[in-house]
Structures are given as C-alpha cells and as structure tokens.
Amino acid sequence: MRRQELRGQVAIVTGASSGVGWQAARRLAEAGMKLCVTARTAEALEWLANEIRQRGGECLVVPGDVTVQEDVERVVAECVARFGRVDMLVNNAGVQSYGAFDALPWEHITRILDxxxxxxxxxxRAVMPHFRRQGSGHVLNVQSMLSKGAAPLLSAYTASKHATLGWAKSLQLELSGTGISVSNILVPSVDTNMFAHAPTLLSRAPQPVPPTYDVDVVARSIVAAARRPGKTRVPVFLQGWLILAMDTLAPWAGDWVLGRFGVRMQQRETSVHRPEGNLFKPMAGTFGPRGPVPPTPGWLRYSATAGLAVLAGGVVLGMAGLSRAVR
Ligand SMILES: NC(=O)c1ccc[n+]([C@@H]2O[C@H](COP(=O)([O-])OP(=O)(O)OC[C@H]3O[C@@H](n4cnc5c(N)ncnc54)[C@H](OP(=O)(O)O)[C@@H]3O)[C@@H](O)[C@H]2O)c1
Structure with a gap:
C-alpha cells in the first residue's frame, strides 16, 4: 500500500488514559493527526488532550467503556460530529488478571474477553459504516506477542489476544479490495502501568516477562502502521522476530523456559494485595505512559539476543546435520 499522509486525518484511540494508548496518541498528534481519545478516566484523558493542544494538536475527549455498546457508539458519533470523518481506529484498551486458570474468578475471565x-x-463495527461510506479507513489492533505465544498465569488474557488476532486476520480478508485496511502490532513487554493495574491472585506484584521495552517503541510502530497500513508488525527483534523464529524452529525451548520459570519471572519482590485491579473500574492516580517497571537495559538485551541467536543457529545446524545423517 502507498504511504499515507497523516496530516489532517482523524484517529480514535481507545485506552488512551494510560500506557500504549497515551504514547500512541502523542505520537499520532505529532504526525499531524486529529485525535479522539477515549477510556473510562476522564481526568487522565483531559490531561493528555491539554498536552496535545499545547503542542498545537487537536484532541477531542470522549470518556467511555469499551464494554458498553452505547458508549462505543457515542465515541464514534461525537468524533464524526466534531471532525466530519474518522480515518483510523486504534483498538488498544486492554486488561489482564494474574492467577492460575482454575483459581481465576469466572467474572475476571469473561471481563477480559469482553x-x-x-x-x-x-x-x-461502530466505525465500519463510516469507513464504507468513505471508501477508506484503517483498523489498527494493538495485539501482543501473546497473540501467538502463551504465558502461565495469563490464560484468559492469552485466549483473548489469540482470538482477537484471528478475528482481525479474518476481517482483513473480508475487506480486501474495499480500501479499508486492518493492521496488527505484536507488542512485546513494555514499561506501562498495565502491571500496576492488573488484578492478581498472588501476593507479589506482577511484572512483564523480560525483557521489557520502552513504550515509545510501540507508539512509533503504530505511527509507521498508520503510514503503511495492512500488515502485522513486530516492533522489536529479541522479544519479537527472534522469539517467533525460535517458536518455529524449537518450540520446546520457549515452553521449557516458561513452563519452568514463567511464574517466578512474572513476579517482583514487592508485596501486593490487588484482587480487583482495573477490571471493573479504573484505578485512580495511575495514568501517563509509563509504569513502575523500568525497561531492561540495552546491554542486557543485546547479550540475551546474542545468546539466543547462537542457540537458534545451533538448532538449525543440528537439524541440518540430523537430516543429512538420516538421508
Ligand atoms: N504493557 C505490555 O507489556 C503489553 C504487552 C503486550 C500487549 N499490550 C497491549 O497494549 C494495550 C494497552 O495496554 P497498556 O500496557 O497500555 O496497559 P494500561 O497502561 O493498563 O492501559 C490500559 C488502557 O485501557 C483502558 N481500559 C481498560 N479497561 C477499559 C474499559 N472497560 N473501557 C475502556 N477503556 C478501558 C484503560 O483506561 P481506563 O482505566 O481509564 O478505562 C487504559 O487507558 C492492551 O491491549 C495490551 O493488551 C501491552
């Protein structure tokens, strides 16, 4: 697809009161897009909108809950009433809950899927009539490396992300030739407040599966996807392309590491009691793009990359040797 000029185009960003959504809204505004930002926390959205306006951007705030049909329709209607159109939807609002599958309350599972x-x-569905009328539009879905892989303690979240990627790919095929595009970003662990928001049934504070990246890596990938829609993007190498390659070449390696150490890897030393988190109502005072877990230092990521690349190379050579021996 040809490179899109973003200046003057209109984007709705869901889950913009925090993390990926917040940083993506900032970057899309810098690229010249007009924004409609939504989430449940109006105060955080106003904060973000003021920042964007101070930098010369346009930003409409429409608070709402993505599980409430009327809210979703209202967000889209108010966006179109204000800007006259909508060119891109950044589907980003997301939640997770930490716990063993059979211990997770059923309402956590259904809420995560919802x-x-x-x-x-x-x-x-709410933007589609506008996209069809315009003959153009872009649904950009903020996915996860867990849209393809898996992690212990996050079974419902993993299920939701796999389902969403399947749906998005199907939609992309249906919309072929209509001028409407669908993109996906396979997000690695990033340093947002998601880990301070998520409920947990464990007594230790949750943390992302390492390595953790700066959230801006994802925001920049979202801008790149806005310019060239229609692809599934993998923004990083180590917890991205290399993991996907390892999953194809030697799936047992990742399964062994996560099966053995995955539960421990996802918990910090800090104690916590947070059985509900932000699932059913937003958590006060934790907005902004970044959270409590800092990104992994570059030198550590590069060392791990080198180690894994050697392992992947060894597996390929071993498999080649084995197939020669069998012949
Ligand atoms: N952080 C990571 O390591 C990571 C990794 C892979 C994928 N992702 C994906 O990135 C996306 C954003 O996550 P994040 O890391 O930025 O998390 P976050 O900082 O916790 O932000 C989540 C956003 O979703 C909104 N939200 C939650 N429930 C909502 C609801 N019912 N209705 C409307 N908005 C709701 C929250 O706002 P309110 O509470 O104000 O409603 C907030 O703005 C998610 O789709 C997540 O799966 C994140």
Missing part, C-alpha cells in the same frame, strides 16, 4: 476481544469488535 474488554480485549469484544471491545475491539464493538469499536470496529
């Missing part, structure tokens, strides 16, 4: 999966679908 926000992460049905929330994306609700918004896509």
């Amino acid at each position: 926000v992460n999966c049905l929330g994306f679908m609700r918004f896509a």
Whole structure:
C-alpha cells in the first residue's frame, strides 16, 4: 500500500488514559493527526488532550467503556460530529488478571474477553459504516506477542489476544479490495502501568516477562502502521522476530523456559494485595505512559539476543546435520 499522509486525518484511540494508548496518541498528534481519545478516566484523558493542544494538536475527549455498546457508539458519533470523518481506529484498551486458570474468578475471565476481544469488535463495527461510506479507513489492533505465544498465569488474557488476532486476520480478508485496511502490532513487554493495574491472585506484584521495552517503541510502530497500513508488525527483534523464529524452529525451548520459570519471572519482590485491579473500574492516580517497571537495559538485551541467536543457529545446524545423517 502507498504511504499515507497523516496530516489532517482523524484517529480514535481507545485506552488512551494510560500506557500504549497515551504514547500512541502523542505520537499520532505529532504526525499531524486529529485525535479522539477515549477510556473510562476522564481526568487522565483531559490531561493528555491539554498536552496535545499545547503542542498545537487537536484532541477531542470522549470518556467511555469499551464494554458498553452505547458508549462505543457515542465515541464514534461525537468524533464524526466534531471532525466530519474518522480515518483510523486504534483498538488498544486492554486488561489482564494474574492467577492460575482454575483459581481465576469466572467474572475476571469473561471481563477480559469482553474488554480485549469484544471491545475491539464493538469499536470496529461502530466505525465500519463510516469507513464504507468513505471508501477508506484503517483498523489498527494493538495485539501482543501473546497473540501467538502463551504465558502461565495469563490464560484468559492469552485466549483473548489469540482470538482477537484471528478475528482481525479474518476481517482483513473480508475487506480486501474495499480500501479499508486492518493492521496488527505484536507488542512485546513494555514499561506501562498495565502491571500496576492488573488484578492478581498472588501476593507479589506482577511484572512483564523480560525483557521489557520502552513504550515509545510501540507508539512509533503504530505511527509507521498508520503510514503503511495492512500488515502485522513486530516492533522489536529479541522479544519479537527472534522469539517467533525460535517458536518455529524449537518450540520446546520457549515452553521449557516458561513452563519452568514463567511464574517466578512474572513476579517482583514487592508485596501486593490487588484482587480487583482495573477490571471493573479504573484505578485512580495511575495514568501517563509509563509504569513502575523500568525497561531492561540495552546491554542486557543485546547479550540475551546474542545468546539466543547462537542457540537458534545451533538448532538449525543440528537439524541440518540430523537430516543429512538420516538421508
Ligand atoms: N504493557 C505490555 O507489556 C503489553 C504487552 C503486550 C500487549 N499490550 C497491549 O497494549 C494495550 C494497552 O495496554 P497498556 O500496557 O497500555 O496497559 P494500561 O497502561 O493498563 O492501559 C490500559 C488502557 O485501557 C483502558 N481500559 C481498560 N479497561 C477499559 C474499559 N472497560 N473501557 C475502556 N477503556 C478501558 C484503560 O483506561 P481506563 O482505566 O481509564 O478505562 C487504559 O487507558 C492492551 O491491549 C495490551 O493488551 C501491552
């Protein structure tokens, strides 16, 4: 697809009160897009909108809950009433809950699917009549490396992300030739407040599966996807391309590491009691793009990359040797 000129185009960003959504809204505004930002926390959205306006951008705030159909329709209607059109939907609002599958309250499981999966679908259906009328539009879905892989303690979240990627790919095929594009970003662990928001049934504070990246890596990938829509993007190498390659070449390696150490890897030393987190209502005072877990230092990421690349190379050579021996 040809490079899109973003200046003057209109984007709705869901989950913009925090993390990826916040940083993506900033970057899209810098690229010249007019924004409609939504989430449940109006105060945080106003804060973000003021920042964007002070830098010369245009930003409309429409608070809402992605699980409430009327809210979703209202966000899209107010966006179109203000800007006259909508060119891109950044489907981003997401939640997770930490705990063993059989210990997770059923309402956590259904809520995660409702926000992460049905929330994306609700918004896509609400913008679609406008996209079809315009003969153009872009649904950009903030996915996860867990849209392809898996992690212990996050079974419902993983299910929601796999489902959403399947839905998005199907939608992309359906919309072929209509001028409407669908993109996905396979997000690695990033330093947002998601880990301070998520409920946990464990007594230790959750943390992302390392390595953790700066959230701006994802925001820049979202801008790149806005310019060239229609692809599934992998923004980083180590917890991105290399992991996907390892999963194809030697799936047992990742399964062994995560099966053995995955539970421990996802917990910090800090104690916590947070059985509800932000699932059913937003958590006060934790907005902004970044959270409590800092990104992994570059030198550590590069060393791990080198180690894994050697392992992947060894597996390829071993498999080549084995197939020669068998012949
Ligand atoms: N952080 C990571 O390591 C990581 C990794 C892979 C993928 N992702 C994906 O990135 C996306 C954003 O996550 P994040 O890291 O930025 O998390 P975050 O900082 O916790 O932000 C989540 C956003 O979703 C909104 N939200 C939650 N429930 C909502 C609801 N019912 N209705 C409307 N908005 C709701 C929250 O706002 P309110 O509470 O104000 O409603 C907030 O703005 C998610 O789709 C997540 O799956 C993140």
